[in-house]
Amino acid sequence: MQNARPTFPIGRFELIVLMASLMSLNAMAIDIMLPALGLISDDFALQNPNDRQWIITSYIYGMGIGSIIYGSLADRYGRKPVLLVTIAIYIGFGIFCAFSQDYNLLLLARFIQGLAAAAMGVLANSIIRDRYEGDAMARTMSTIMMVFMIVPVLAPMAGQLILYFADWHAIFVVLSVFGMVIFMWVLMRLPETLDPDHKIKINMVSVISTWSYVIRHRNSVGHVFASGLMMAPMFAFIASAQQIFVNVFDAGDIFVFIFAANASAMAVGNFVNSRIVTRFGARRVSQSALFFFIFVSLAHLGITLAGWLTLPLFVILLAASMGMVGFTGANFSSIAMQPFAKGAGVASSFQNFTRTLLSAAIGGAIGLQFDGTTLPLILGFSICGITTLLFILWAEKGVLFRRVQTAPKRGVR
Numbered sequence: 001m002q003n004a005r006p007t008f009p010i011g012r013f014e015l016i017v018l019m020a021s022l023m024s025l026n027a028m029a030i031d032i033m034l035p036a037l038g039l040i041s042d043d044f045a046l047q048n049p050n051d052r053q054w055i056i057t058s059y060i061y062g063m064g065i066g067s068i069i070y071g072s073l074a075d076r077y078g079r080k081p082v083l084l085v086t087i088a089i090y091i092g093f094g095i096f097c098a099f100s101q102d103y104n105l106l107l108l109a110r111f112i113q114g115l116a117a118a119a120m121g122v123l124a125n126s127i128i129r130d131r132y133e134g135d136a137m138a139r140t141m142s143t144i145m146m147v148f149m150i151v152p153v154l155a156p157m158a159g160q161l162i163l164y165f166a167d168w169h170a171i172f173v174v175l176s177v178f179g180m181v182i183f184m185w186v187l188m189r190l191p192e193t194l195d196p197d198h199k200i201k202i203n204m205v206s207v208i209s210t211w212s213y214v215i216r217h218r219n220s221v222g223h224v225f226a227s228g229l230m231m232a233p234m235f236a237f238i239a240s241a242q243q244i245f246v247n248v249f250d251a252g253d254i255f256v257f258i259f260a261a262n263a264s265a266m267a268v269g270n271f272v273n274s275r276i277v278t279r280f281g282a283r284r285v286s287q288s289a290l291f292f293f294i295f296v297s298l299a300h301l302g303i304t305l306a307g308w309l310t311l312p313l314f315v316i317l318l319a320a321s322m323g324m325v326g327f328t329g330a331n332f333s334s335i336a337m338q339p340f341a342k343g344a345g346v347a348s349s350f351q352n353f354t355r356t357l358l359s360a361a362i363g364g365a366i367g368l369q370f371d372g373t374t375l376p377l378i379l380g381f382s383i384c385g386i387t388t389l390l391f392i393l394w395a396e397k398g399v400l401f402r403r404v405q406t407a408p409k410r411g412v413r
Contacts, residue, residue: 071349269326
């Protein structure tokens with residue numbers, strides 16, 4: 001980008017790690033809570049065991065709704081100021097959660113924390129779009145996702161470690177401390193990436209115009225829905241994982257390690273994707289992964305219905321499915337963002353809003369169907385995979401595995 005005048009120089013590697021750290025604020029807020037869900041349920045004497053899942057889903061709903069807000073603000077005032085304000089809100093409501101004595105107030109605070117944290121995903125995507133496009137953007141996003149995926153691997157272990165020395169309230173304090181570290185990093189190191197020529201005044205005409213363009217862009221909106229559908233089973237698994245491993249497989253003692261293994265599968269998927277996407281193209285890689293995801297999900301469903309499912313088999317098949325999500329997430333998002341240089345913030349905001357609410361609604365519904373077996377989760381995986389394929393076929397007008405060439409764009413040095 002030639003017109004930008006960054007206040008602080010930042011290299012590509014640091015940008016990737018910083019964006020991954022921003023996104024990890026969300027992953028930390030979700031995954032670090034998993035070992036504590038049972039304790040929170042007991043402390044608040046919840047009557048329905050599935051109600052504990054709202055600790056996760058209320059935050060995700062906040063993320064989804066908040067996503068619609070920040071694109072317009074970031075396209076008008078810049079990426080950095082919006083990030084600083086929202087991280088500060090994230091920190092404040094983390095502290096509020098730590099001292100909540102009422103379950104409904106806790107859920108409200110979690111929702112508002114998610115509302116603020118929505119900016120992290122929207123603006124990380126916009127910042128990368130400011131610098132890269134096409135397969136180069138897909139590769140950069142995949143590298144970010146690879147670094148970011150370290151957090152879901154470690155977060156439940158960190159949560160369990162905290163519980164060895166303190167109660168569940170301390171977990172929220174740790175989240176706020178982590179937020180403070182990221183706040184200072186953004187403040188001191190992140191340059192403003194928004195091209196001054198791409199600033200858009202906040203008015204309903206320009207916002208609705210961009211939304212209208214996003215909605216009318218068939219390929220873009222198709223990939224947004226596909227991305228949301230692929231995220232839904234992941235959210236369903238996160239929400240119900242603690243119950244599945246404790247109540248179905250009686251594996252509570254090793255739950256955090258099994259969860260880490262599945263998160264590692266996604267990290268490996270993102271790592272491999274970052275290495276091959278510029279060679280084969282985002283469409284070819286993601287569509288191949290989608291077909292494999294459907295195959296594994298249907299095989300998993302058949303094994304479950306036949307009564308052959310064991311804990312090792314469940315973990316292996318789940319890891320295979322999660323690994324394929326690592327090949328689709330960054331690629332679907334990059335394809336969806338490709339048409340938007342000017343108005344990238346509004347476009348990213350609207351896309352994250354749609355993607356996250358869709359995945360939260362479907363994933364939350366799947367998770368709440370938990371009945372003491374793995375069948376609702378595995379059936380959800382299969383249905384989401386097949387429906388995703390239908391959206392991709394519609395978006396690509398039935399032509400799969402093609403490659404769209406894009407002009408290279410100058411990136412951060």
